[in-house]
Amino acid sequence: MGTDRHEQVLDALGAAIANGSLVPGTVLRSEELQERFGASRTVAREVVRVLETMRLTSSKRRVGVIVREQAEWNHYDPRLIRWQLDGPARPAALATLNELRSAIEPCAARYAALRATPEERGKLGALGERLARTARARDLSAFLGFDIAFHDLLLTASRNPMFAQLSEVVEEVLTGRTGHGLMPPEPQPEAVALHLEVAAAVATGDADRAERAMRDIVVQARDEIAALVSEVGPEVE
Amino acid sequence: MGTDRHEQVLDALGAAIANGSLVPGTVLRSEELQERFGASRTVAREVVRVLETMRLTSSKRRVGVIVREQAEWNHYDPRLIRWQLDGPARPAALATLNELRSAIEPCAARYAALRATPEERGKLGALGERLARTARARDLSAFLGFDIAFHDLLLTASRNPMFAQLSEVVEEVLTGRTGHGLMPPEPQPEAVALHLEVAAAVATGDADRAERAMRDIVVQARDEIAALVSEVGPEVE
DNA sequence: GAAACTCAAAAGTACTACTTATTCAAGATG
DNA sequence: CATCTTGAATAAGTAGTACTTTTGAGTTTC
Numbered sequence: 001m002g003t004d005r006h007e008q009v010l011d012a013l014g015a016a017i018a019n020g021s022l023v024p025g026t027v028l029r030s031e032e033l034q035e036r037f038g039a040s041r042t043v044a045r046e047v048v049r050v051l052e053t054m055r056l057t058s059s060k061r062r063v064g065v066i067v068r069e070q071a072e073w074n075h076y077d078p079r080l081i082r083w084q085l086d087g088p089a090r091p092a093a094l095a096t097l098n099e100l101r102s103a104i105e106p107c108a109a110r111y112a113a114l115r116a117t118p119e120e121r122g123k124l125g126a127l128g129e130r131l132a133r134t135a136r137a138r139d140l141s142a143f144l145g146f147d148i149a150f151h152d153l154l155l156t157a158s159r160n161p162m163f164a165q166l167s168e169v170v171e172e173v174l175t176g177r178t179g180h181g182l183m184p185p186e187p188q189p190e191a192v193a194l195h196l197e198v199a200a201a202v203a204t205g206d207a208d209r210a211e212r213a214m215r216d217i218v219v220q221a222r223d224e225i226a227a228l229v230s231e232v233g234p235e236v237e
Numbered sequence: 238m239g240t241d242r243h244e245q246v247l248d249a250l251g252a253a254i255a256n257g258s259l260v261p262g263t264v265l266r267s268e269e270l271q272e273r274f275g276a277s278r279t280v281a282r283e284v285v286r287v288l289e290t291m292r293l294t295s296s297k298r299r300v301g302v303i304v305r306e307q308a309e310w311n312h313y314d315p316r317l318i319r320w321q322l323d324g325p326a327r328p329a330a331l332a333t334l335n336e337l338r339s340a341i342e343p344c345a346a347r348y349a350a351l352r353a354t355p356e357e358r359g360k361l362g363a364l365g366e367r368l369a370r371t372a373r374a375r376d377l378s379a380f381l382g383f384d385i386a387f388h389d390l391l392l393t394a395s396r397n398p399m400f401a402q403l404s405e406v407v408e409e410v411l412t413g414r415t416g417h418g419l420m421p422p423e424p425q426p427e428a429v430a431l432h433l434e435v436a437a438a439v440a441t442g443d444a445d446r447a448e449r450a451m452r453d454i455v456v457q458a459r460d461e462i463a464a465l466v467s468e469v470g471p472e473v474e
Numbered sequence: 475g476a477a478a479c480t481c482a483a484a485a486g487t488a489c490t491a492c493t494t495a496t497t498c499a500a501g502a503t504g
Numbered sequence: 505c506a507t508c509t510t511g512a513a514t515a516a517g518t519a520g521t522a523c524t525t526t527t528g529a530g531t532t533t534c
Contacts, residue, residue, distance in 0.1 A: 004486065004525095006286070029515070040488045042282075045517090049243070049283045050290045053316070061516045062496040075399045076313030079290070100399050103344035107336065162312045162337050241517065266484070277519045282486090298485045299527045 009037045010047045011083075017056050017067055018080055019087030026067040028057075033065070054080060078168060085172060094176050097169050098225065102218035104166055105151065108158040109198055109214035113207040116157035121203045124153055128199035135187040140178065143187050148174055150195060154214075157202070177225070191220060246274045247284045248320075254293050254304055255317055256324030265294075265302040291317060315405060322409060331413050335462065338407050339455035342388065345395040346435055346451035350444040353394035358440045361390055365436035372424040380424050381415055387432060391451075394439070414462070428457060 013033070016022050033044045048065050051057045055074045057065050073080060075096075084093040116124070127150045134143040151174070152167040194217045201210035250270070253259050270281045285302050288294045292311045294302050310317060312333075321330040353361070364387045371380040388411070389404040431454045438447035 006486080031515080042487060042489085045279075046283055046286045048516095049286055053287045053290060053314075055315075059516065060496085061494075062498095062514060064515070071398065071401065073398070074314060075402050077290075077311060078292075096397055096399055099344065099348065099397050100341075103400075104337075104340050107340035111336065160333055160336050161308065161310070162333055163340075164308065165312050243517080268484085279518055279520085285485095296485065297527085298525075299483060299529095301484070 005039060005043050006046055009033075009039050009043055010050055010079075012037060013047060014051060014054075014056065014079060015083045015087065017051070018083035019089060022067050024067050024069045027063060028065040028067070030065060056080070076165075081169070081172075085176075090176075094173060095225075098173050098177075098222070101166060101170050101173055102222055104163055105154070105170070105218055106211045106215040108155050108160070108163045109202070110158075110207045110211040111160060111163070112154050112157035113202045113205050113210035115159045116202055120153060120157040124150065124157070124199045124202055127153065128196045131187075131195050132192050135189070135192045138186045140186065144174060144178055147195075150199075154198070154202070177221075188220075191217060194220070242276060242280050243283055246270075246276045246280055247287055247316075249274060250284060251288060251291075251293065251316060252320045252324065254288070255320035256326060259304050261304050261306045263304040264300060265304070267302060270302070293317070313402075318406070318409075322413075327413075331410060334406050335410050335414075335459070338403060338410055339459055341400055341403055342391070342407070342455055343448045343452040345392050345397070345400045346439070347395075347444045347448040348397060348400070349391050349394035350439045350442050350447035352396040353439055357390060357394040361387065361394070361436045361439055364390065365433045368424075368432050369429050372426070372429045375423045377415065377423065381411060384432075385411055387436075391435070391439070414458075425457075428454060431457070 013022075022028075030041070030044050030048060033039065033048070034041060037044070039047070048057065048059060051065075052059060054077050055068060055072050057067055059065050075081075081093070081097070084090070087093075112120070112124075127146055131143065131146045131150060134146060148171045151170045155167050155170065156164050158164065194213050197213040198210055198217070201207075201213055250259075259265075267278070267281050267285060270276065270285070271278060274281070276284070285294065285296060288302075289296060291314050292305060292309050294304055296302050312318075318330070318334070321327070324330075349357070349361075364383055368380065368383045368387060371383060385408050388407045392404050392407065393401050395401065431450050434450040435447055435454070438444075438450055
């Protein structure tokens with residue numbers, strides 16, 4: 001297995017902090033952690049080190065390991081994102097991530113139009129076509145797959161490593177959306193057209209047009225979600 | 238001192254990876270690391286653990302510690318950002334970070350208009366005023382301070398922890414810009430007016446207007462930098 | 475030549491001993 | 505009585521040794 005002792009304990013303790021079971025300010029002693037998780041001193045120490053670099057905790061001599069305020073956490077750590085998505089705050093986490101992606105993607109589209117390789121431009125067009133085909137066929141799961149591939153490729157082609165890293169986030173948001181009834185039962189023709197528009201703009205290197213089309217996409221998604229959420233009431237922070 | 242052994246070795250090794258001294262694919266054995274940095278086994282192991290969680294390295298039994306590809310790194314880790322900014326790739330890193338902030342801030346302005354507390358709205362207006370005053374007085378360093386405070390407050394008021402975390406990034410970009418002659422010798426009246434526009438839009442809760450004004454700000458900054466860089470030639474990736 | 479088997483190398487785990495910094499409190503000093 | 509000093513207790517930090525597990529690579533066997 002790829003799950004050694006270290007990872008098990010890290011997941012357990014990290015998730016406990018991420019989902020609020022261990023409120024900020026809580027003080028843990030490393031000896032206490034060894035008992036609670038049946039881990040050796042070595043494992044406990046290394047787990048604490050990792051949590052410290054994720055800024056979930058800070059260690060002080062003579063005091064112990066202190067759970068930090070949420071505002072201090074490194075919210076971009078993939079592990080933390082995972083823990084939050086798997087916890088009770090999943091809806092709030094998805095909302096946060098969706099806001100992030102809606103901010104990034106139009107800008108990523110712009111730079112993709114300026115910097116994508118010829119291969120990437122071609123492949124983006126091909127993905128757009130497949131997107132349109134699966135939409136017509138109402139094959140929702142295939143559509144999702146191509147949608148994710150489309151957005152991932154665009155982020156990669158932006159040649160900005162910080163944008164590219166958000167592929168996982170976009171994938172999570174897109175799948176999370178279809179999985180929770182936050183998507184119409186069949187892909188909207190408008191959205192498909194906009195994807196083709198983005199691909200065309202990238203193909204011709206039209207940065208402004210690519211950005212505008214992608215902004216339309218995320219705005220549309222935002223409005224849809226807002227409409228659906230308003231029926232239930234907004235999520236608390 | 239706050240600099241214990243662990244941190245020293247982490248900084249040394251992390252920086253070496255971040256600035257490319259240790260190219261991806263390089264294999265390090267933990268024993269080798271102990272010698273090179275004169276560190277104990279404990280320290281060497283914990284440092285490797287941390288680098289692993291930052292996705293700068295991966296460890297495999299029977300092989301060693303492998304330096305990962307840049308694309309796999311967690312580029313949002315504050316430490317990694319620091320190492321890159323302090324290394325030879327500083328210009329490229331600043332460009333990447335500037336693209337990130339220019340993507341985020343308009344969106345952050347939108348949500349700040351929707352979710353800021355009354356106190357925050359007031360304080361933002363006050364900062365806008367001080368910004369205008371120092372601009373008129375041509376006090377560039379005071380202007381920078383208020384500028385940073387303005388953008389930080391806006392990000393915080395967006396109530397999105399992932400946006401709020403980028404305060405450090407914005408601070409770095411803004412200071413890096415003035416520090417390297419990438420700013421006019423005195424603040425541009427247009428930029429100041431746009432900041433006041435953002436503050437006014439947030440005060441009245443006008444999301445669209447806040448987003449638009451902030452977008453104008455980052456676009457203006459982008460064009461200025463592009464104009465100055467084009468004289469020297471574009472930075473390589 | 476392919477599959478199974480063995481061996482050794484290096485990371486992972488565990489444990490013990492020692493060092494250092496920091497808090498808290500008792501006691502000295504003004 | 506207040507304040508400063510000192511020291512002891514505590515918990516994290518560092519060091520080192522011993523043992524376990526995984527796995528890549530060479531070797532044997534069919």
